[in-house]
Structures are given as C-alpha cells and as structure tokens.
Amino acid sequence: MSATALETREAVEAHAPGMISNVLTLAWRELRDALRARSFLLYSLAFLALGLGVSYVSAASTGSLGLSGFGRTTAGLINIVLLVVPLMALSTGAGAIAGDRERGMLLFLLAQPVSRLEVVLGKYLGLAGALVACITLGLGACSLVLALQGGATEPRTMLWLAGLSILLALSMLSVGVLVSALARRASVAVGTGVFLWLALVFVSDLGIMAGTLAMRLPVKSLFLATLCNPLQAFKMWALHSIDASIDVLGPAGLYAMDTYHDALPWMFGASLIGWIVVPLLLAVVVFSKRSPV
Amino acid sequence: MIRVDHLTKKFGSFTAAGDISLALARGESLALWGSNGAGKTTIIRCVLGLLSFEGTISVGGRDIARDGKRARSLIGYVPQELAFYDDLRVWEAVTLFARLKGVARVDLDATLDHVGIPDQGGKRIRELSGGMKQRLALAIALLGDPPLLVLDEVTASLDVCGRAELVALLGRLSGQGRSLLFASHRADEVTSLAQRVLMLEKGRVNAEVPVNQFVAKLGAGSVLHLHMPAPSRALAMELLRGHGFAPTLNGVGILVPVPATQKAVPLRLLAEARLSVDDFELLSPRDASLGQENHA
The missing domain is CATH 3.30.70.270 (Reverse transcriptase/Diguanylate cyclase domain)
Structure with a gap:
C-alpha cells in the first residue's frame, strides 16, 4: 500500500505548532541559556574590559581632539572586535548542536513535534540574540566612557560599528553552527571553532602574503582573496566607513578604491552576508541528514 | 495507530533492524521484547523519525519520513533516561515542551500530580531522583494528551521500587484508550503492560505473540x-x-x-x-x- 493511500485511510487529526512559534520558543530557550552560561559571561566581560580600556586610553590621550579622537578610538575598537567577537561567536556556535547531541538532549528534543530546520533556526536566533546583547552592551559602555571623558562621540559611527560587528558575529556564528552540526563531540566542535578563529585571524593574512610572494598574485586576486575572509571584509568595511577610503591597506586597497569605489560597501556586505547565509544553509542540510545520537 | 512495513536500518554493514513489519491499533499495547542489541531502540527511533531507514512507517496515517512533525504530534515519548537542560526548573521544562507541542494552557499542578510528583514544580531537573525524572518525562509525554505513548526501556535506570511504581503508573495510563509501544527486556514489565509482544533477536522478529503465549513461550x-x-x-x-x-x-x-x-x-x-x-x-x-x- 502506498504511503498516500495509507494516510487517507488512517489519518488521525494531528496539530503541530507552526514553524515561527517553534523557532521563537527554541530561540528564547537558547537565549536564556546562553546568557546564563559562564563562558559567555567571560567573553562579554573580556570584550567590555578591552573596549573600555581602548576607549579610556584613547579619550585620555586625545584630550579635546573631539571627533578625530573618536575616529582613533573606533579604529582601536575595530581591532578589539576583530579579536574577540569571532572567537565568541565561533565557540558559542560550535557548542550549540554538538553539546546537545553528546548529552542526549537532541534526541529528546527531536522526538517532539519540531523539525530539524526549526531546531537549527531556533538555536541560531537565540545565540544571535545573546551575541547582539553582548556587543551592544560592550560598545554602548565604550560610548558612555567616551562621552563622560568629554570626547565628542558621534552616535552614528558607533551604531554603524555595532551593526558591522553584529554582521561579523552572525557570520562567525553560522560557521560555528556548521561546525557543530558536523562534529560528533562538543570538544571537537569547540576545538575546531578555535582553530578556525586562529586561521581567520592570523593564518589567513600570512597565507595571502605568502601566496602573493610565491605565486605573484595580481592585485585584483589579492583583493578578492582578502574579501573572502569575513574578518577582512568587516575590517575593510569599517575602515571605509570611518575614512571613506581603504588606502591604508596598501596596493590592494588603492586598487579596490580605484576599481570598485561606490560598489565597495556592497561587496563587503555581500561577503559578510554570504558568510551568514551559506554556512547556515549547509548546517541545516548537514543537521537534517545526521543522526541526533 | 502505527504501521511499519519492511523496516530495515543498517549502520554500515551492521543490520540493527532487518525487515521489521508491525501494526498497532488504537488503544492497543505492543511490547518490543529482546535482549540488548535486539533492535528495540532502533525501531523506536525509526518510529519517531529520528533515524533514516528503508521501508515505510506511518503514525496515525502520517508518513514519518515525509510528515514527521505532524506524526510526532501524535506521540508522547519517554526515553530510557531523561537528558535535558539540568538547570531548568521543572515548571520551565513543562512550559517549554507544552509550547513545542502547541498546548496553550497547562495546569502544572494537575500535570505533575497526574504522574505522582506533586509540589516538584520549583525544583531544578538536576535535583530530581532518577524515578522523578522519568515521571517528569512521562508528564511531558502526556502533554496535549497524545493518542500514542512510545517508551524506550523507561525503567532501565531505576531501582526495584521505582520500577514497580512506574510500571503501575503506566498500567493505569495505558488503560485509558491510548496506544502503547514500548521496548523492554524485562518479562515482568511486558506481562504487566502489553497485549501483544514482538520478540526480537539480533534485529529480526523471532515471533509475534499475544502476551499469554509470550509467557508460555518464555517460561x-x-x-x-x-x-x-x-x-x-x-x-x-x-x-x-x-x-x-x-x-x-x-x-x-x-x-x-x-x-x-x-x-x-x-x-x-x-x-x-x-x-x-x-x-x-x-x-x-x-x-x-x-x-x-x-x-x-
């Protein structure tokens, strides 16, 4: 007997909650869990402390330089964001699914009337909410310090930096969730997340430099290779926002300014959004095919 | 309520369940009986749509592979051991799963009282004993009054007293028109709860018998x-x-x-x-x- 014929003959009335309802329920649960987690609190404190330190030192050293001082502070904050936010997002995402699988919680959750897509999206949204809270708190506190120090802060710049930081966090969270969907054990997932962080923060730059020297990469390829790294895309976009230029990046920056100019923000945005969407979709596909145990 | 046709589940070259067919009518209770490695848990996980498999499984007329979410809304599942966020309070866990099951309002006191853990709503899950956790899992399974309960060796981690109490509770629940599919390797549980028994060995059906014949066959x-x-x-x-x-x-x-x-x-x-x-x-x-x- 075909499955359809069977369904018609024996169908029992079944009501399952809608997708949005389930995603929001799971997201809320994940958000509360993340905000309670000790590791997340430590990351938040580290981000806050480093951000406040940069703001304080920068404001103190610039005195009444006003907006230029704020620009210097923003540049300092970009480096803090580049270091802390990807690590926080990658390790948080990496623990999301693998940890639940290892503890047997995933099995019980998936035995309920929820789909795997809902579980991934719920976890992603909840963790994204926690990251947004952390970034907003950190950068908000920095703005406050700058304002109290008498520096003329421009809220729009800070808001823009917060927005870019959130995009970076979301892209790294997607990668983390993908790693988590692939890994069987939480420790392997988090270890892989940290390795990726090292690769993106440190090894990627060195790799591009080595590749440029060894293979005599043309400047266009150099720029495009740099653009493929979400951290570099964030950095270039942030610098471009402060200065309306990325000349500071050298020949690749000059080439990009000359060649793409107005299209550059779109290219940076496409890179970051691509890093959000593609790994997340892959995570959904991988998670749908893998056993929850 | 459940129809399984030619279910086969392999892990690599190992066949955990081979060509299993079974049917469970409304209000009926069926035991999957066999020693460890007989394939009981694999069958249950396939029925829940947690594992990919060959063959077809429908729950309440809904194909678990194609319409898993709605099929699972007809199932209350109790695992061998409740593994969930340990620092969640009991009331939080009940509320969370009620939402996931689309239950708009939950009478927490009545829900917990029904499974014999009254006044435990404020406790964290980690503070509950093994027996209490299983009762909480049962309370969660019963949210929304599903027509089918699926139990996977629910007494395996309990002591003798806890086991007897839970089996008695399940006996009362199964007499309320619900279908019951459960895995066990304990003959006393099978005879207490089942009407029919699927006797499994190494992933294959050895025999399917009414419970009175099971006793004779076993004894x-x-x-x-x-x-x-x-x-x-x-x-x-x-x-x-x-x-x-x-x-x-x-x-x-x-x-x-x-x-x-x-x-x-x-x-x-x-x-x-x-x-x-x-x-x-x-x-x-x-x-x-x-x-x-x-x-x-």
Whole structure:
C-alpha cells in the first residue's frame, strides 16, 4: 500500500505548532541559556574590559581632539572586535548542536513535534540574540566612557560599528553552527571553532602574503582573496566607513578604491552576508541528514 | 495507530533492524521484547523519525519520513533516561515542551500530580531522583494528551521500587484508550503492560505473540535453582516429587524444572513445609544443564 493511500485511510487529526512559534520558543530557550552560561559571561566581560580600556586610553590621550579622537578610538575598537567577537561567536556556535547531541538532549528534543530546520533556526536566533546583547552592551559602555571623558562621540559611527560587528558575529556564528552540526563531540566542535578563529585571524593574512610572494598574485586576486575572509571584509568595511577610503591597506586597497569605489560597501556586505547565509544553509542540510545520537 | 512495513536500518554493514513489519491499533499495547542489541531502540527511533531507514512507517496515517512533525504530534515519548537542560526548573521544562507541542494552557499542578510528583514544580531537573525524572518525562509525554505513548526501556535506570511504581503508573495510563509501544527486556514489565509482544533477536522478529503465549513461550522449560541448606534437601526433594515435580540435586541446591505458570509453586510448597530456601534463580534449561556439567 502506498504511503498516500495509507494516510487517507488512517489519518488521525494531528496539530503541530507552526514553524515561527517553534523557532521563537527554541530561540528564547537558547537565549536564556546562553546568557546564563559562564563562558559567555567571560567573553562579554573580556570584550567590555578591552573596549573600555581602548576607549579610556584613547579619550585620555586625545584630550579635546573631539571627533578625530573618536575616529582613533573606533579604529582601536575595530581591532578589539576583530579579536574577540569571532572567537565568541565561533565557540558559542560550535557548542550549540554538538553539546546537545553528546548529552542526549537532541534526541529528546527531536522526538517532539519540531523539525530539524526549526531546531537549527531556533538555536541560531537565540545565540544571535545573546551575541547582539553582548556587543551592544560592550560598545554602548565604550560610548558612555567616551562621552563622560568629554570626547565628542558621534552616535552614528558607533551604531554603524555595532551593526558591522553584529554582521561579523552572525557570520562567525553560522560557521560555528556548521561546525557543530558536523562534529560528533562538543570538544571537537569547540576545538575546531578555535582553530578556525586562529586561521581567520592570523593564518589567513600570512597565507595571502605568502601566496602573493610565491605565486605573484595580481592585485585584483589579492583583493578578492582578502574579501573572502569575513574578518577582512568587516575590517575593510569599517575602515571605509570611518575614512571613506581603504588606502591604508596598501596596493590592494588603492586598487579596490580605484576599481570598485561606490560598489565597495556592497561587496563587503555581500561577503559578510554570504558568510551568514551559506554556512547556515549547509548546517541545516548537514543537521537534517545526521543522526541526533 | 502505527504501521511499519519492511523496516530495515543498517549502520554500515551492521543490520540493527532487518525487515521489521508491525501494526498497532488504537488503544492497543505492543511490547518490543529482546535482549540488548535486539533492535528495540532502533525501531523506536525509526518510529519517531529520528533515524533514516528503508521501508515505510506511518503514525496515525502520517508518513514519518515525509510528515514527521505532524506524526510526532501524535506521540508522547519517554526515553530510557531523561537528558535535558539540568538547570531548568521543572515548571520551565513543562512550559517549554507544552509550547513545542502547541498546548496553550497547562495546569502544572494537575500535570505533575497526574504522574505522582506533586509540589516538584520549583525544583531544578538536576535535583530530581532518577524515578522523578522519568515521571517528569512521562508528564511531558502526556502533554496535549497524545493518542500514542512510545517508551524506550523507561525503567532501565531505576531501582526495584521505582520500577514497580512506574510500571503501575503506566498500567493505569495505558488503560485509558491510548496506544502503547514500548521496548523492554524485562518479562515482568511486558506481562504487566502489553497485549501483544514482538520478540526480537539480533534485529529480526523471532515471533509475534499475544502476551499469554509470550509467557508460555518464555517460561516453557525454565528451571528453578533453589539454594538451600544440605540437611533439608532430601526432604525438599521428596516433597516436590510428591507434588509432581522432578527435582535433581546439583551439589549446592536443587534444580526443579517448572512450567511457565507454576514457577513460584515449589517456593510456596517449601515455605508451607517450613523448609528454608536461602536463595533462588530461574535458569533456562541450557544454563541449568551447563551448571550441571560444570558441577560434575
């Protein structure tokens, strides 16, 4: 007997909650869990402390330089964001699914009337909410310090930096969730997340430099290779926002300014959004095919 | 309520469940019985749509592979051991799963009272005993009053008292028109809860029998091994022979072949005759004969 014929003959009335309802329920649960987690609190404190330190030192050293001082502070904050936010997002995402699988919680959750897509999206949204809270708190506190120090802060710049930081966090969270969907054990997932962080923060730059020297990469390829790294895309976009230029990046920056100019923000945005969407979709596909145990 | 046709699940080259077919009607209870590795849990996970498989499974007429979410809304599932966020409070866990099951309002007190854990709503899950956790899992499974309960060796991690209490509770629940599919390797649970039994061995169906035949099948040829003081063995042998049994001495006690429905009769006869029994065990004929050979 075909499955359809069977369904018609024996169908029992079944009501399952809608997708949005389930995603929001799971997201809320994940958000509360993340905000309670000790590791997340430590990351938040580290981000806050480093951000406040940069703001304080920068404001103190610039005195009444006003907006230029704020620009210097923003540049300092970009480096803090580049270091802390990807690590926080990658390790948080990496623990999301693998940890639940290892503890047997995933099995019980998936035995309920929820789909795997809902579980991934719920976890992603909840963790994204926690990251947004952390970034907003950190950068908000920095703005406050700058304002109290008498520096003329421009809220729009800070808001823009917060927005870019959130995009970076979301892209790294997607990668983390993908790693988590692939890994069987939480420790392997988090270890892989940290390795990726090292690769993106440190090894990627060195790799591009080595590749440029060894293979005599043309400047266009150099720029495009740099653009493929979400951290570099964030950095270039942030610098471009402060200065309306990325000349500071050298020949690749000059080439990009000359060649793409107005299209550059779109290219940076496409890179970051691509890093959000593609790994997340892959995570959904991988998670749908893998056993929850 | 459930229809499984030619279910096969392989892990690499290992066949965990091979060509399993079963059907469970509304209000009926079916036990998956077998030793560890027989394929009970694999079948349950396939019924829940947690594993990919060959064949077809429908729950309430809905194909679990194509319409898993709605099929699962008809199922209340209790695992071997509740693994969930340990620092969640009981009321939070109940509320969370009620939302996921689309239950708009939950009477927490009534829900917990129903499964015998009243006044536990404020406790964290990690503070609950194993038995209480299983009752909480059962409370969660019953949210939304699903027509089908699926239980996977729910008493495996409990002590004797906890096991008896939970089985009694499940017995009361299964008598309320719900279908029950459960896995167990304990014959006493099977006889308490099931109407039919699927006897599994190494991922294959050995037999599908009504529960009364299961008892006969299981008990046929059992041997009661009585450990008793040497001076009273001769009297015991004589007494048992007098009541139609064929006891034999094996050096540390007496072996008594017993029919499925009379396993406790020798114990009762000896107790009535004030002959003390230190210990006893129920053996298969094979184990009993091996014991005899080793002793010889």
